[in-house]
Amino acid sequence: MIDQIERALEEIKFGPDGLVPAIAQQHDTGEVLMMAWMNREAVRASLAEGRACYWSRSRATLWRKGETSGQVQHLRELRLDCDGDAVLLLVDQRGVACHTGRRSCFFRAWRNGDWATIAKPQISPDMLYPEKG
């Protein structure tokens, strides 16, 4: 398994900062949930554990999606683009992807000359991150 994962990593072209952009998409509905970053360790952890792990640039640490909020992304399939410098994670998102409590992070749409909020929170952020309350 570890050897296999190292072979997966060989085809991924990480940037100068060691990161590759990662798109998370709900596997059945096709909804784009979020965009984040992965380093080699995040890809290793995601494949080994079957759940999406990212690299948090703001916290400079591995970030197992849902470890605090419970909103885990179960990894259904990892995909790689033609240039090898972007990955697409097909996931089964438990609950919501966005820290605002919305299903998708892409909840602002440019309509009629303004940014419109097109989705409501499904859960209060206070419920997702009670320790911050």
Add this chain to the structure above:
Amino acid sequence: MIDQIERALEEIKFGPDGLVPAIAQQHDTGEVLMMAWMNREAVRASLAEGRACYWSRSRATLWRKGETSGQVQHLRELRLDCDGDAVLLLVDQRGVACHTGRRSCFFRAWRNGDWATIAKPQISPDMLYPEKG
């Protein structure tokens, strides 16, 4: 219109390199077609012209998707994520998005310990870029 577009730009957080990651998704099927980069000028051009324009990092130039290949991406809607540092383009992709002639750039899937090619070209790259032939 120009004032409106400048207002759109105000909410987008471009990185230190002046770029923001951009995901292109087919508006009706939900298929993730590609991931590329936009600078301020690319966003301006996309909104003004109603077609996806990116910034080509390799060529260091504005890249009107389809200007060479004819595979234009008509822009249906621009969306912005919670942090303002990633955009999602809902597009109507004419033909194929990938320079290999495949519909989506994400045609490699990690399955059974190897990268599997899960889509075939719909058109020969020689047809897309005849001047390279």
